[in-house]
Amino acid sequence: MSTTDLLKTLELRWKLEELRRLKSSISSTLREIELAREYLSKHADGRRIYRKLGDLIVEITREEAEEYLENAELGLKAQLSTLEEEERKLSSG
Amino acid sequence: MSTEETKPTNQENLEKMQDEIRSVLGEIEYLRQQIGVIDTTITDLRTVSETLSYMKEKGEGRSIYIPLGAGVAIKGKIESVNDLVMDVGAGLLVSATIEEVKEDLDRRINALLSLRRALLKKIEEDSRKVNELIEKVRKLGGEGRA
Numbered sequence: 016m017s018t019t020d021l022l023k024t025l026e027l028r029w030k031l032e033e034l035r036r037l038k039s040s041i042s043s044t045l046r047e048i049e050l051a052r053e054y055l056s057k058h059a060d061g062r063r064i065y066r067k068l069g070d071l072i073v074e075i076t077r078e079e080a081e082e083y084l085e086n087a088e089l090g091l092k093a094q095l096s097t098l099e100e101e102e103r104k105l106s107s108g
Numbered sequence: 109m110s111t112e113e114t115k116p117t118n119q120e121n122l123e124k125m126q127d128e129i130r131s132v133l134g135e136i137e138y139l140r141q142q143i144g145v146i147d148t149t150i151t152d153l154r155t156v157s158e159t160l161s162y163m164k165e166k167g168e169g170r171s172i173y174i175p176l177g178a179g180v181a182i183k184g185k186i187e188s189v190n191d192l193v194m195d196v197g198a199g200l201l202v203s204a205t206i207e208e209v210k211e212d213l214d215r216r217i218n219a220l221l222s223l224r225r226a227l228l229k230k231i232e233e234d235s236r237k238v239n240e241l242i243e244k245v246r247k248l249g250g251e252g253r254a
Contacts, residue, residue: 044198051198063203065193070177072193072201080200087198 027105034102041095048088055080122248129241136234139227146224150217157213163189164206 016024055064055077064080065072075083116124167189173181193201194209204212 047197051196051200054196054202055200059202063193065201065203067199067201084198084200 031102031105034098034105038095038098038102041091041098045088045091045095048084048091052081052084055084118248118251122245125241125245125248129238129245132234132238132241136231136238139231139234143224143227143231146220146227150220150224153213153217153220157210157217160206160210160213 059077059080064075064077066075066080066083163186167186170186172184172186174184175181190205192204192206192209194204194212195201
């Protein structure tokens with residue numbers, strides 16, 4: 016294997032590793048969203064709900080919390096599928 | 109291809125086992141680091157729990173300094189010891205009483221302790237494996253010299 020080929024292989028491996036790290040981080044955040052949603056549905060009755068905005072803590076309604084989780088989940092799932100597509104391309108190419 | 113050609117030599121076996129020992133020792137080191145992280149988290153959780161117990165007993169109406177970051181704090185007063193917010197993940201918090209927060213902290217401490225026990229068990233297993241491998245390497249080394 017020539018030096019150029021070796022470098023290309025290493026670069027590809029590095030890109031794949033980076034991509035998988037990102038995927039794993041997104042999956043953890045998705046799991047966190049799922050747990051937060053579970054908490055809200057089981058234990059949030061009668062409780063005030065807040066959202067972190069930077070260092071600020073702002074009170075929101077339950078509907079707003081659910082909408083926020085829904086949007087965050089959709090965004091992350093879209094990112095995840097983009098990364099999966101990229102992974103497929105890198106693995107086959 | 110004959111069997112003799114494919115059979116690994118003593119030297120190859122030795123190198124393979126030494127690699128395995130290095131790999132298991134690496135895992136033990138990683139597990140020890142994880143236990144260190146868990147211990148720090150447990151200490152933090154216990155400190156918060158003790159602070160809450162103190163606040164519950166003596167905090168109402170007390171003047172305190174609220175940290176703003178960078179070592180700076182501002183004077184404030186605790187209006188109600190039973191009005192807390194608790195992080196539930198994903199950037200959301202919910203209101204909770206001291207008792208609820210303490211229960212949640214206890215649950216988290218217990219989960220971490222159980223994870224710690226599992227990691228310690230894995231370290232024990234790995235250490236046993238390393239000792240067995242070292243013993244095998246010694247025997248192979250002896251055979252090689254004989």
